[in-house]
Structure formats: C-alpha cells, structure tokens
Amino acid sequence: MKKFVPIFSIVVGIYWIVMGFNYEFWVRKGPGGGFIPVLAGIMAVGLGILVYISSNKDKTPIKFSFKALLPVAGIVLLILVSYVTGLVIAIALYVFLWLKFMEKYKTSKSIIIGFCTATVIYGVFVAWLKVPLPTGLFELL
Amino acid sequence: MSSFTLLFHGIQAALGPQNLLAALLGAVMGMVVGAMPGIGSLAGVALLLPITFKMNPTTAIIMLAALYYADMYGGSFSAILLNIPGDSPAIMTAIDGYQLSRKGKSGKALFSSTISSFIGGTIGIVILTFLGPNLANWGLAFGPPELAWLILFALTSIGWILGEKPSIGLLATAIGMMFATVGVDKAVGHARFTFGMQNLLSGVAFIPLVIGMFGFSQVIDMVINKSNYSNEGIKKLSLKESMLNKEEIIAITPASIRTGFFGTFIGVLPGAGATMASFLGYIMEKRINKNKANIGKGALEGVAASESANNGASIGAFAPLLSLGIPGSGTTAVLLGGLMMWGLRPGPLLFSENPEFCWGLIGSMYIGNLICLIIAIACVPLLMRVIRVPSSVMIPIISVICIVGTYSVNNSMFDVYLMLAMGLFGYIMNNSKIPAAPLLLAFVLTPMLEQYIRQSFDMSNGSLNVFVSSKISIVLIILIVTFSVVPIILKKIKKPADTIAA
Numbered sequence: 129m130k131k132f133v134p135i136f137s138i139v140v141g142i143y144w145i146v147m148g149f150n151y152e153f154w155v156r157k158g159p160g161g162g163f164i165p166v167l168a169g170i171m172a173v174g175l176g177i178l179v180y181i182s183s184n185k186d187k188t189p190i191k192f193s194f195k196a197l198l199p200v201a202g203i204v205l206l207i208l209v210s211y212v213t214g215l216v217i218a219i220a221l222y223v224f225l226w227l228k229f230m231e232k233y234k235t236s237k238s239i240i241i242g243f244c245t246a247t248v249i250y251g252v253f254v255a256w257l258k259v260p261l262p263t264g265l266f267e268l269l
Numbered sequence: 270m271s272s273f274t275l276l277f278h279g280i281q282a283a284l285g286p287q288n289l290l291a292a293l294l295g296a297v298m299g300m301v302v303g304a305m306p307g308i309g310s311l312a313g314v315a316l317l318l319p320i321t322f323k324m325n326p327t328t329a330i331i332m333l334a335a336l337y338y339a340d341m342y343g344g345s346f347s348a349i350l351l352n353i354p355g356d357s358p359a360i361m362t363a364i365d366g367y368q369l370s371r372k373g374k375s376g377k378a379l380f381s382s383t384i385s386s387f388i389g390g391t392i393g394i395v396i397l398t399f400l401g402p403n404l405a406n407w408g409l410a411f412g413p414p415e416l417a418w419l420i421l422f423a424l425t426s427i428g429w430i431l432g433e434k435p436s437i438g439l440l441a442t443a444i445g446m447m448f449a450t451v452g453v454d455k456a457v458g459h460a461r462f463t464f465g466m467q468n469l470l471s472g473v474a475f476i477p478l479v480i481g482m483f484g485f486s487q488v489i490d491m492v493i494n495k496s497n498y499s500n501e502g503i504k505k506l507s508l509k510e511s512m513l514n515k516e517e518i519i520a521i522t523p524a525s526i527r528t529g530f531f532g533t534f535i536g537v538l539p540g541a542g543a544t545m546a547s548f549l550g551y552i553m554e555k556r557i558n559k560n561k562a563n564i565g566k567g568a569l570e571g572v573a574a575s576e577s578a579n580n581g582a583s584i585g586a587f588a589p590l591l592s593l594g595i596p597g598s599g600t601t602a603v604l605l606g607g608l609m610m611w612g613l614r615p616g617p618l619l620f621s622e623n624p625e626f627c628w629g630l631i632g633s634m635y636i637g638n639l640i641c642l643i644i645a646i647a648c649v650p651l652l653m654r655v656i657r658v659p660s661s662v663m664i665p666i667i668s669v670i671c672i673v674g675t676y677s678v679n680n681s682m683f684d685v686y687l688m689l690a691m692g693l694f695g696y697i698m699n700n701s702k703i704p705a706a707p708l709l710l711a712f713v714l715t716p717m718l719e720q721y722i723r724q725s726f727d728m729s730n731g732s733l734n735v736f737v738s739s740k741i742s743i744v745l746i747i748l749i750v751t752f753s754v755v756p757i758i759l760k761k762i763k764k765p766a767d768t769i770a771a
Contacts, residue, residue: 198492
C-alpha cells in the first residue's frame with residue numbers, strides 16, 4: 129500500500145503534464161492555463177519516483193485492509209436510502225444499524241443513540257441553519 | 270485626541286447593554302459555527318447579516334466581528350476532539366491537538382488553544398488600536414510578486430517540516446497543487462481536468478477535501494484499528510488535572526506572543542487570511558521553539574502557535590478593511606458589504622468621519638475577546654466529555670457529521686461522494702506516513718499563487734525582473750533558500766563528521 133501514493137502521483141503527474149501543455153503553458157507574455165498544472169505534474173512525477181525508490185528500502189509491509197471499505201459502503205447505502213426516506217431518517221437508521229450489528233449494542237441503546245443523533249442533526253442543520261437536507265419521497269407530500 | 274482617549278470612549282460605547290449583548294450573541298454563535306465542520310465564519314456572517322438590517326451600524330458590526338474571531342476559538346474544538354478542523358485555520362491545530370486528545374490530554378489542549386487564542390487576539394487588537402492605518406499601508410507594500418514568494422515560502426516550508434523526509438511532505442504538496450487546478454481557470458474561462466463532469470467545473474470543494482482527509486479517514490482508521498482508540502488505557506484526567514500548570518503556561522506563552530504578532534501582520538496582507546497565518550506561525554515555531562522536536566507529535570506549543578496566529582490574523586484583517594476598504598479574507602469581504610449596506614465608506618476618512626463606529630468596534634473587540642475566553646473555558650468541561658465517548662459510538666456519529674457537514678456546503682451529494690473518496694485516499698496516505706496537511710495547504714494556496722504569478726507578469730509585461738525587484742522579494746527568496754537548502758548542507762556536513770567520530 130505504501131507504493132500506492134507514489135505510483136498515483138507519477139501516473140496523475142504525467143497526465144497533468146500532458147494536459148497542461150494542451151491548456152497552453154505560456155500565452156503571449158504570461159503563464160497560460162497549463163503553467164501550474166505542468167509544474168505541479170513535474171514535481172509530482174519527480175518526487176513520486178524518489179518516494180517510490182525510498183519505499184523499496186523500507187521492508188515494513190503495509191497491507192490494505194478491505195475493512196476500510198465498510199464505512200464507505202455503509203455511507204453509500206445511507207445515501208441510497210435517503211432518496212426514499214430523506215437524509216435525517218436515513219441517518220437515524222444508519223446509526224441504529226451500525227451500533228446494533230457492527231458494534232453489537234443493545235437494540236434499545238442503538239435506537240436511542242440513533243434517534244438523538246438524527247434529532248440534533250435536524251435541530252442544528254435544518255431548523256437553525258436552514259440547510260435543505262434531502263427529504264426523499266416526503267418531498268412529494 | 271489621542272488613541273487612548275478615543276479607545277476609552279470606544280470601550281464605553283461597547284459596554285452599552287445593546288452592544289454588549291450583540292458581542293455576546295456573536296461570540297456564542299461564532300464558537301458554535303466554528304466548531305461545526307462545513308460551516309465556516311463566512312457562512313455564519315452571511316447568516317447573521319440579514320438580522321443586522323434593523324440594527325444601528327455599530328451594534329451590527331460588533332456582533333459580526335465577534336462572530337468572526339470567535340469562529341477561530343470554535344474551530345479548534347472539533348480539530349482537537351475529533352480531528353476534524355471546524356474551519357481551515359484550525360488544520361494545524363488538529364495535528365498536535367488531536368494527538369494530545371489521544372493521550373488523554375484533551376483538556377490541556379483545549380485550555381492551551383483557548384488561552385493562546387486570547388493572547389493572539391489581544392495582541393492583534395492592541396496593534397490594530399495604535400497602528401491600524403499604518404498596518405494597512407504595510408500590507409500595501411506586498412504586491413503580487415511579494416505575495417507569490419510568500420506563498421512559495423509557505424509551500425516549501427510546510428512540505429519540508431512535516432513528514433519523515435522532505436520528499437514525502439513535498440510530494441503531498443505537489444498532489445495538493447494538482448487537485449487545486451481542477452475546475453474552470455478563472456483567468457481564461459476554460460475548464461481544466463473536469464473529465465466532462467459538471468460538478469467539477471467549480472473545482473474540488475475545500476470542505477469535502479478537508480473533512481474527508483482528516484475526519485473520514487479517521488473513521489476508517491477507527492474501524493480497522495479499534496484497539497488504538499480504546500479509552501481503557503488512557504488516564505482520565507479530572508478538570509483540575511486538565512488545567513495547565515505553571516510550567517505549561519510558561520511553555521506556551523512565548524509561542525503565543527510570537528505567533529500572535531506574526532499572525533496579525535500576515536492577516537493584514539490582502540488575501541492571506543487566518544489559514545496562511547496559522548500555517549506560517551506553526552512553521553515558525555517548529556523552527557525556533559525550544560520544544561520543536563515534539564511539535565507535530567502532540568505538543569501544547571504546536572496548538573498554541575496555530576491558534577494564536579489565526580486569532581491575530583482575524584483581527585489583523587480589519588486593518589485593511591477599515592482603513593482602505595480592502596478585505597483581507599472572504600469573511601471580511603462580506604463585512605465590507607455590510608459596511609456599505611449601513612451607509613459607511615471604509616477608507617482613510619472612516620476613522621475621522623465615523624469615530625464612534627470605528628472606536629466602538631475596536632473597544633468591543635477587547636470585550637468580545639474576553640467574552641470568548643470566558644465562554645470557551647466554561648465549555649471545556651463539557652467538551653472533555655466528548656473524548657470519553659466510546660469509539661464504537663464515535664464511528665457512526667463522526668460519519669454522520671462528515672456527511673451533513675459536507676452536504677451543507679453546496680447542497681450536493683457529489684461532494685459527499687468526493688468526501689468518501691478523499692477519506693479513502695487520506696487513509697492510504699496516513700498508513701504510508703505521508704502527511705495530509707501539506708496537501709491541504711497547497712490546495713488552499715495554489716489558486717492564489719497562480720493569480721499572483723499572472724498579475725506579476727501582467728504588471729511587468731512578461732519580464733521576470735518583477736520577482737526580484739523589491740527588498741521584500743529578496744528577503745523572502747533568502748528565507749526560502751535558507752530554510753530549504755541549508756538543512757540539507759548541514760545534514761551532509763554532519764554525516765561525515767559522525768562517520769569520523771565513529
């Protein structure tokens with residue numbers, strides 16, 4: 129995993145350099161749209177190579193754990209559910225389900241924490257700050 | 270009339286019940302808004318502005334100004350407790366503050382940030398009182414070439430300082446610069462690196478990036494390494510034990526005073542803002558503080574440096590605003606709109622034509638800063654309870670804060686997806702020991718760098734001489750070379766010396 133970032137920066141850096149020249153590096157007497165992208169790309173490629181080489185010397189293994197995708201998947205599901213129930217209810221459900229099934233909390237405790245979290249979110253963001261959080265199908269009512 | 274007399278009248282006006290209440294309301298709202306990721310001072314000021322329509326201008330500006338500098342106090346709370354900076358100036362606070370929290374010293378970190386915020390704010394207010402118009406003129410000495418060098422100094426220094434090796438910190442800087450170029454190039458009007466996505470036309474939003482890389486990556490780490498976040502091994506300090514002892518106060522005071530002055534002068538520079546002040550103040554202390562070896566690993570001096578600098582800068586931003594009508598940051602730009610709305614014309618004559626307004630505002634800052642200190646200290650016992658919440662409960666709650674905080678910026682789910690992607694990327698960076706702070710700094714500063722470079726070439730008709738024509742530019746170039754090249758040379762000299770000694 130420690131090679132991911134240097135490889136990412138080398139690949140993206142090369143792309144940034146190529147596209148940067150497409151956006152024009154220099155226009156008349158000043159930098160064009162590609163000036164900073166090209167410079168940043170060159171830095172990224174050069175430093176990416178340096179860091180990649182030094183990562184070879186470090187023999188400490190660092191593996192990517194697929195458990196990292198669990199909270200991501202959970203939130204993607206929350207977003208999908210929010211299209212139906214609205215974000216606030218989806219948040220309450222997400223907190224309840226995570227505590228109940230992932231953290232093995234009691235049902236009653238999970239419900240209380242989920243409800244309180246959603247209430248605070250509603251109170252602060254919707255009622256006070258007037259942030260128009262998605263309401264899902266309730267929008268049709 | 271002398272400044273003291275005018276200030277005395279200003280403080281008298283600020284102590285009026287209506288103005289006092291306005292300062293209190295602004296301070297409380299500012300701290301709440303600052304603590305909430307995704308809602309910065311700009312949103313807070315914009316929210317309160319309509320309420321001020323019916324107020325007299327002095328009361329209105331007192332409330333809005335109190336919100337602005339109280340936001341700096343509040344931004345440190347979520348940075349220290351949750352590793353989610355409430356606003357960009359608190360990014361550097363999160364580095365040391367959160368590590369202190371993990372060691373069970375959240376109370377000490379909170380007290381340190383509060384006291385140093387007060388010191389920085391006070392220094393800024395005193396400087397504004399006696400040097401306000403002169404300060405603004407100093408800010409004018411920094412043109413586009415000088416500001417470009419200042420930004421380069423910040424970018425190279427922070428990349429050098431954070432990370433096990435300079436190449437690692439600078440790699441993060443380069444990635445941040447690349448991310449910053451996504452979106453429509455404002456000078457030319459062409460879209461860059463948007464991959465045909467409409468949502469990327471305005472660029473990668475800052476809040477999803479910072480919440481993802483700091484907050485959500487934290488959640489991922491909590492899920493994978495749950496045992497690291499167990500509160501069992503951490504000694505729970507009582508409120509009394511969490512207060513700073515005499516040695517700790519002595520340790521943070523010099524850092525707070527230095528960065529308070531420094532931050533005030535940086536805040537004066539148009540466009541620089543509290544974010545750059547906190548970064549540069551942190552870099553300065555990392556170089557010169559007695560405890561520099563521990564800054565970045567959970568040192569109170571690191572928290573103090575960042576907080577004092579950003580509070581000093583938030584006050585410093587008022588100097589060009591009032592004296593010249595030039596806003597020093599996005600929030601002061603909204604305040605400028607407010608001033609125009611109330612029929613006031615910022616500029617050199619504002620102090621002479623509307624002394625009760627200007628000195629009432631400056632007087633209220635002394636009182637407002639004190640109110641912020643009292644409220645923040647009173648909140649510390651409550652805030653310390655947050656760190657005692659089990660990580661199993663924090664995981665879904667922080668996730669939810671990340672989602673809603675991100676969504677509230679542009680009311681866009683695309684930002685939430687972006688936040689998730691950045692969170693994964695941030696997690697991989699953390700695991701690879703690549704720091705995120707240089708990436709975020711580069712992301713914030715690169716658009717300004719590009720703008721200043723373009724303006725410099727426009728001024729000079731394409732000549733490079735503009736970058737070396739002023740004394741300020743020469744000084745900054747020397748600083749960049751000194752901070753970048755000298756450590757390498759010293760290291761190379763020291764290596765053979767160590768070999769000979771062995």
